[in-house]
Amino acid sequence: MIFFRTRSGGEPSSLKIRSHVRWFLINMNQQEKIDKLLELSKLAYSQNEVPISCLITYQNKIIATSYNQIEKHNSCFEHAEIIALKKAYEKLNTKNLNDCEIYISLEPCLMCLGAIINSHIKKIYFLCLDNKKGAFSYYNIQPSIDNLEIHYIENKETKELLTNFFKTLRK
Numbered sequence: 017m018i019f020f021r022t023r024s025g026g027e028p029s030s031l032k033i034r035s036h037v038r039w040f041l042i043n044m045n046q047q048e049k050i051d052k053l054l055e056l057s058k059l060a061y062s063q064n065e066v067p068i069s070c071l072i073t074y075q076n077k078i079i080a081t082s083y084n085q086i087e088k089h090n091s092c093f094e095h096a097e098i099i100a101l102k103k104a105y106e107k108l109n110t111k112n113l114n115d116c117e118i119y120i121s122l123e124p125c126l127m128c129l130g131a132i133i134n135s136h137i138k139k140i141y142f143l144c145l146d147n148k149k150g151a152f153s154y155y156n157i158q159p160s161i162d163n164l165e166i167h168y169i170e171n172k173e174t175k176e177l178l179t180n181f182f183k184t185l186r187k
């Protein structure tokens with residue numbers, strides 16, 4: 017497992033796996049995916065859903081996009097990752113997504129990490145740590161799976177969106 021982070025921002029205090037942290041500069045291609053995630057998170061926000069989004073790429077093309085829809089469906093299964101995985105299965109007509117990469121605005125929970133691992137996706141990118149439900153930073157899961165790469169790319173805008181959402185909710 018390898019964690020990357022951007023040069024901006026400090027060391028995340030909850031990240032326990034410091035020895036795996038590497039410096040990493042975002043290339044433009046990745047910036048486009050990050051921008052898309054932000055757009056999807058804002059869409060979730062506008063529908064009173066917790067602003068969490070996900071996209072899946074195949075051969076560097078986006079094949080599935082989604083955002084959290086827990087409120088809409090009254091179901092704790094409707095996380096952005098699960099919805100995106102279902103769309104990717106349909107699109108590629110397969111249950112093995114080993115040539116795909118998944119980008120998530122927030123660190124995956126245990127359920128979604130399990131689903132991602134079962135899909136055989138080998139590259140996970142996420143933009144924000146989840147200190148309450150995150151599989152890595154809260155539950156300290158360190159999957160020992162061959163070739164599985166987990167990249168944390170810190171993105172302040174994503175975090176701010178979540179913070180604002182919960183602030184507004186408390187009012």
Ligand SMILES: [Zn+2]
Pocket residue numbers: 095097124125126127128129
């Ligand atoms: Zn989840």
